[in-house]
Amino acid sequence: MAAGSVREDAGTAARILDVAEELVQVRGFNGFSYADVSAQVGITKAALHYHFAGKADLGLALISRYADRFASELAKLDAGHATPAARLAGYTGLYLHVVRRQRMCLCGMLAAEYQTLPDPMREAVTSFFDANESWLEKVLEEGRQEGTLHFPRTPRDTARVVIACLEGAMLVARPYGDPDRFQTMATSLLAGLTRE
């Protein structure tokens, strides 16, 4: 990364995002400080401000990266799995991966703290949920046409229910620190869609 590099040092910025992401997913956006991040990254608070001017900027970058990564995971699911049911199972697998690392969905956490967030972060959070909804809606629609997925409401309403159940399962599983608690709930949800 030498000549012509317009970007700041991507290595440090990425490490900052990694640390901050975990902090938000575990403690919430109002539950961590620049001091926490700088200590874990191994730089000073001042250096942190060089990469992300304010906490709101850091928060926004966090959501953007998280949403991008999620979108690319969804694209992988579209590419790798033939059937809608398999894509749906893959989708719940993404959540399980988060739960196994003792974390809450970044945007689920931020949804709880929504009223305290600056406007740019708010918009990014709703965009994340909207994107999830659109992807799920498509999968559900296709599964219904194939006759492999069954649900009484519209694909859009059902997509919202799926997101709510998975986010809620993460939320209430947190106090018990038990991934199995989440998995059992996720399995029940899928069972309801595949053979109702």
Place this chain on the structure above:
Amino acid sequence: MAAGSVREDAGTAARILDVAEELVQVRGFNGFSYADVSAQVGITKAALHYHFAGKADLGLALISRYADRFASELAKLDAGHATPAARLAGYTGLYLHVVRRQRMCLCGMLAAEYQTLPDPMREAVTSFFDANESWLEKVLEEGRQEGTLHFPRTPRDTARVVIACLEGAMLVARPYGDPDRFQTMATSLLAGLTRE
């Protein structure tokens, strides 16, 4: 409230709890301060410390009162509604009432912030969910025996799914500030139990 009153002034303590409860439900436990409470109640921070020595004490009192109130609502549902399905509908109505006031379930909010809570508050949060689970399990069991409620898993697992879906529906409806978004999801959930 004159002679023999061993209790502190219940009026002020209750007003403090009312204000703090809303603040936690809207902004989270890490999103409000004693200054916020004292300003809204109309007393100083020092007076607040007289009633609740520390923020952890206030938080614990908050959960206890919330859980007691919830338990009494559940008792009312048991007394007032003959059928399990009606009790279940009443249960989702309790959540809807919270959503309509633009709030998150107190314990749902605290579940998100769980890792930052002092131990006594943590235990109170899990107790709340355990109590909900037990009540729902009983209702589901009864509905199954009557033949009015239908679900593939155990009553206990299904109770957990119901709680997760309702808490999650509150959570993801928050960014949109739209009670209808919650209601549609809750209706779908109930529909799945009453005629599967």
Place this chain on the structure above:
DNA sequence: GTCTATAACGAGATAGAC
């Protein structure tokens, strides 16, 4: 039971040297 005053600390943020 409520107040004023203040302590003690941590938060987000900035200036300017290297």
Place this chain on the structure above:
DNA sequence: GTCTATCTCGTTATAGAC
């Protein structure tokens, strides 16, 4: 790009008067 040093403000909490 990172540092030291500092600022300002908000936070929880306490001491002691009324």
